[in-house]
Structures are given as C-alpha cells and as structure tokens.
Amino acid sequence: MKPWLTHGATAVVALIVGIAIGGSGDGGGEAGGERPAPTVTAPETTREPEPSTTAPEPPRTTAPETTTPPPKPKPTPTAKPGPATSFEGDGMYLVGEDIAVGTYKTAGAVEDDLIPNCYWARHKDASGEFSSIIANDNVKGQTRVTVNKGEYLEVKGCQPWKKVG
Helix, strand or coil: CCCCHHHHHHHHHHHHHHHHHCCCCCCCCCCCCCCCCCCCCCCCCCCCCCCCCCCCCCCCCCCCCCCCCCCCCCCCCCCCCCCEECCCCCCEEEECCCEECCCEEEHHHCCCCCCCCEEEEEEECCCCCHHHEEEEEEEEEEEEECCCCCCCEEEEEEECEEEEC
C-alpha cells in the first residue's frame, strides 16, 4: 500500500477516537463527577506608608461668610402701553384701543397683489354692514385717513399705515 493512504487512515481513526473520548464527559477516569478547579492564593503583602518629606499643614480656620444681599433695583417707571401708532395687515381696528386716534398715512396698495388696490373704510361699529360705513375709498397711491375714538378702521390690500398727526 501507499504510505499516504496508511498514514491518512491512521489519522482519521485517531481523530474519531479523540472525539469519542472528549465528548463522553469522562475527563480523567474519576467516577462520579468533575474535579474541582485548583485554588490559587497569593500571599498578602502590606505596605508601610512612605515617610512624608514635608511638614504637615496646619488646620485652616475661616471666619463665617457674611454676605449682604445686593440692593434691590428701583422700579423704572414705564409708560402705560397704549394703542399702536402704526400697523399693517388686513383687518378691522378699533380706534382708541387697537390704534390711536389721529391721522394715518399709507404709501398705497401692496404692489405684489394681482390687482393692486388699497381699500379703507371708517365704520361706526364692527358689524361690517354697508350701513355702518362712515367713509371709504379705493386707492392705488398714497392716502391719508383721520379716525376718531370709538370708530373702526377697516383696511385691505394696503402697505403699512403710520400715524402722522
């Protein structure tokens, strides 16, 4: 026979026997269980503290902290916020509450509208009815309107309004 065949057969048999022995759970021929693992203990060593080369620091004594609270700020007198003196956007504004009494000016219609048109109307109430209109106008350029306390100013499609008088 050829040597590689006999050596290969011997290796296969040895492998099978090794697997059988390792898989049986019989680790060393002792009957009745596993052997306890060996316990390794290291001897205890104690270390002496190293002598200090500096003198010990004396204990610190501190006086109790006394803090005085900062002085309270004096209240700043503020003006009572009143109605706005400029505004923008479509809507209905109550004169004397939402906007101040007086004369307002706008540069006219908002330019990027499809049909530039600035509409304003003074109303005697907030009903929006035709009968509540005191005065109104449709303008393209700048305009002014004077409003009185208790009236409503309705605006649509206008640039910002600013009080001028």
